[in-house]
Amino acid sequence: MPPSADLPSPVLSASSVAAPPQPRILVPEKVSSEGLALLRSLYDVDFRPAGVPADELLSLIPAYHGLIVRSETKVTAAVLTAGRKLRVVARAGVGVDNIDVDAATAQGIIVVNSPSGNIVAAAEHTIALLLATARNVGRADTTLKAGKWERGKLVGVEVGRKTLGVIGLGKVGMKVARMAIGLGMTVVALDPYASADMAKQAGVRLVGSLGEILPEVDFLTVHTPLLASTLNLLGEAEFQKMRKSARVLNVARGGVYNEEALVKALDEGWIAGAGIDVFTSEPPKEGSFAAKLAAHPKVVSTPHLGASTVEAQENVSMDVCTQVLEILRGGLPTAAVNAPLILPEEYRRLQPFVKLVEKIGSLYTQHFVAGRGGMLGGRRFELSYHGELAGISNTRPLFAALVKGLVSSISDAGGRDVNIVNATLIAKERGMAIDEKHVRDAPASTYASAVTLRSFKQSSKGSDGDKEEQIIEGYVSGKSIYISKLDRFAANFHPEGTMLVLHNYDEPGKIGNVGLALGRHGINITFMQVAGLNSEAKAAVEAAASSVAGSVADGPVEDSESGRLTKEALMILGVAGDVTNEVIDDLSKSEGILNVSLIRL
Numbered sequence: 001m002p003p004s005a006d007l008p009s010p011v012l013s014a015s016s017v018a019a020p021p022q023p024r025i026l027v028p029e030k031v032s033s034e035g036l037a038l039l040r041s042l043y044d045v046d047f048r049p050a051g052v053p054a055d056e057l058l059s060l061i062p063a064y065h066g067l068i069v070r071s072e073t074k075v076t077a078a079v080l081t082a083g084r085k086l087r088v089v090a091r092a093g094v095g096v097d098n099i100d101v102d103a104a105t106a107q108g109i110i111v112v113n114s115p116s117g118n119i120v121a122a123a124e125h126t127i128a129l130l131l132a133t134a135r136n137v138g139r140a141d142t143t144l145k146a147g148k149w150e151r152g153k154l155v156g157v158e159v160g161r162k163t164l165g166v167i168g169l170g171k172v173g174m175k176v177a178r179m180a181i182g183l184g185m186t187v188v189a190l191d192p193y194a195s196a197d198m199a200k201q202a203g204v205r206l207v208g209s210l211g212e213i214l215p216e217v218d219f220l221t222v223h224t225p226l227l228a229s230t231l232n233l234l235g236e237a238e239f240q241k242m243r244k245s246a247r248v249l250n251v252a253r254g255g256v257y258n259e260e261a262l263v264k265a266l267d268e269g270w271i272a273g274a275g276i277d278v279f280t281s282e283p284p285k286e287g288s289f290a291a292k293l294a295a296h297p298k299v300v301s302t303p304h305l306g307a308s309t310v311e312a313q314e315n316v317s318m319d320v321c322t323q324v325l326e327i328l329r330g331g332l333p334t335a336a337v338n339a340p341l342i343l344p345e346e347y348r349r350l351q352p353f354v355k356l357v358e359k360i361g362s363l364y365t366q367h368f369v370a371g372r373g374g375m376l377g378g379r380r381f382e383l384s385y386h387g388e389l390a391g392i393s394n395t396r397p398l399f400a401a402l403v404k405g406l407v408s409s410i411s412d413a414g415g416r417d418v419n420i421v422n423a424t425l426i427a428k429e430r431g432m433a434i435d436e437k438h439v440r441d442a443p444a445s446t447y448a449s450a451v452t453l454r455s456f457k458q459s460s461k462g463s464d465g466d467k468e469e470q471i472i473e474g475y476v477s478g479k480s481i482y483i484s485k486l487d488r489f490a491a492n493f494h495p496e497g498t499m500l501v502l503h504n505y506d507e508p509g510k511i512g513n514v515g516l517a518l519g520r521h522g523i524n525i526t527f528m529q530v531a532g533l534n535s536e537a538k539a540a541v542e543a544a545a546s547s548v549a550g551s552v553a554d555g556p557v558e559d560s561e562s563g564r565l566t567k568e569a570l571m572i573l574g575v576a577g578d579v580t581n582e583v584i585d586d587l588s589k590s591e592g593i594l595n596v597s598l599i600r601l
């Protein structure tokens with residue numbers, strides 16, 4: 001997708017007189033320099049590693065096109081609304097609980113993250129806390145530094161041959177499970193969405209409920225995201241079901257264990273200890289249970305260090321900066337949180353079709369709607385993928401490209417840029433219904449892959465009553481895109497640049513008249529094509545000829561009202577020059593011209 005109009009281009013031509021301002025990216029947290037260096041070559045990167053207070057962020061954000069954060073910056077709905085130019089918010093890490101993703105979606109802002117850049121770091125930190133809690137490493141270090149030698153008070157437990165419970169067997173949870181098995185532990189896990197096969201292969205026993213896991217484990221670790229369903233997942237009742245010797249770990253998010261209940265469980269001796277990296281307030285607010293937990297003698301606490309390794313920070317920085325770079329220059333992300341994921345190899349295959357479908361959408365609106373006083377709302381569109389393209393299941397970028405093409409030439413899309421995130425919402429808002437069809441066994445054309453857009457006026461009787469009215473078909477050859485059908489006419493042209501599409505009676509002399517009219521206005525013709533009726537339309541005309549006019553099947557048909565021949569054609573002209581309304585009027589008045597549309601693609 002091309003960059004939006006308000007986005008300065010990162011590429012400056014050698015002949016530019018006044019260089020347009022570069023897109024700006026705000027980085028209000030410490031993010032590794034590797035990725036930032038990549039962005040600096042194209043964009044203006046404002047790196048503020050010391051952090052930016054919330055009120056300052058609100059006043060700064062309107063000037064930026066991209067925002068890159070870790071866990072400390074709260075990207076609220078207010079920040080996103082103030083960020084009028086924002087196209088992307090990138091989370092240099094996994095958890096996006098500090099970003100209002102719904103608000104971003106509503107505003108068409110893509111949120112991306114690095115889903116796997118810090119898994120090893122988070123898993124290793126969990127194992128570090130597991131061993132530290134088992135062997136009292138924290139207290140041993142503190143007391144020794146304070147001049148004490150308390151060997152007797154610091155006797156630990158072994159982890160080998162013990163049982164570890166893992167809640168959330170996702171990427172980090174699975175890595176922790178494998179490492180723990182390597183340490184000689186037995187691992188049981190609870191995750192309603194985990195693959196039983198993968199768990200089995202890893203040697204992990206999946207259980208069905210918290211009730212089953214709690215009394216059984218010596219150590220418990222949580223690796224779920226913080227969601228409404230995981231907030232306070234473990235409270236007093238759960239801690240009371242655990243062994244008194246059990247220790248709990250949290251390198252996921254503060255709040256999965258209810259902090260007040262955990263402090264009580266430690267104070268009351270319901271469990272033996274905890275290793276905690278994350279808190280409900282970071283840094284813990286004075287007097288809060290988070291602060292009590294961090295300071296608790298039975299807790300080994302770390303200040304959200306799970307992802308803080310040199311390697312993980314390089315990984316996440318590269319992951320998200322690459323995506324920001326791609327998005328700001330009109331490409332697609334590889335790990336969007338608020339849009340379906342598209343794999344890089346799929347992207348390479350889809351890219352020319354994304355361009356084609358967007359052009360088809362834009363051609364549709366300019367030819368059928370603007371050119372003929374039609375409407376987009378109340379129409380049902382059917383986007384069919386033929387041939388090889390029909391085998392691709394993730395066609396979300398094509399869907400978005402269609403919506404973008406359809407609405408971009410007639411409005412500013414309600415102030416928002418259309419993208420893969422908000423395409424469905426925008427189509428709905430505009431009263432357009434869009435269906436996608438994968439036509440595997442009936443290729444529409446001889447091309448390896450083709451796309452057909454059909455548009456119907458929606459009927460109150462449901463799709464059966466819809467009337468087929470308009471059609472555009474296109475294909476890709478190499479890297480070039482072509483339109484092969486426009487309405488009932490067989491065409492073959494590149495949908496690029498400024499074009500005039502003239503619907504005319506197929507009679508001699510039309511081309512000359514049009515050439516003269518354009519010449520009078522100083523407009524050059526860069527290419528010209530006459531698109532005749534396609535075979536089905538021709539057959540229909542001929543059938544009408546024999547039944548209505550009683551004429552021979554392949555002869556011309558007389559229109560009863562005007563007495564003209566009803567054989568029609570489209571004249572498609574590439575033009576250079578200022579095509580004013582006067583030019584369009586002049587052409588429309590030209591002999592035998594039925595309709596003129598000006599198309600800018």
Ligand SMILES: NC(=O)C1=CN([C@@H]2O[C@H](COP(=O)(O)OP(=O)(O)OC[C@H]3O[C@@H](n4cnc5c(N)ncnc54)[C@H](O)[C@@H]3O)[C@@H](O)[C@H]2O)C=CC1
Pocket residue numbers: 094095096115118119122167168169170171172173190191192193194223224225226229230251252253277278304305306307308
């Ligand atoms: N402390 C730190 O610095 C770091 C923390 N994290 C946090 O770790 C967490 C997990 O990360 P990933 O493994 O990458 O995520 P993931 O999405 O791969 O795994 C999460 C798992 O939790 C499971 N889950 C969801 N709701 C559940 C429930 N109610 N009960 C049981 N399981 C449930 C899901 O099915 C999924 O398998 C995230 O919250 C992330 O932010 C990740 C990296 C570093």
Ligand SMILES: O=C(O)C(=O)COP(=O)(O)O
Pocket residue numbers: 070071072092093094095096118304305306307308
């Ligand atoms: O990736 C995550 O989810 C983390 O929690 C890491 O947070 P951080 O980037 O270190 O502030």
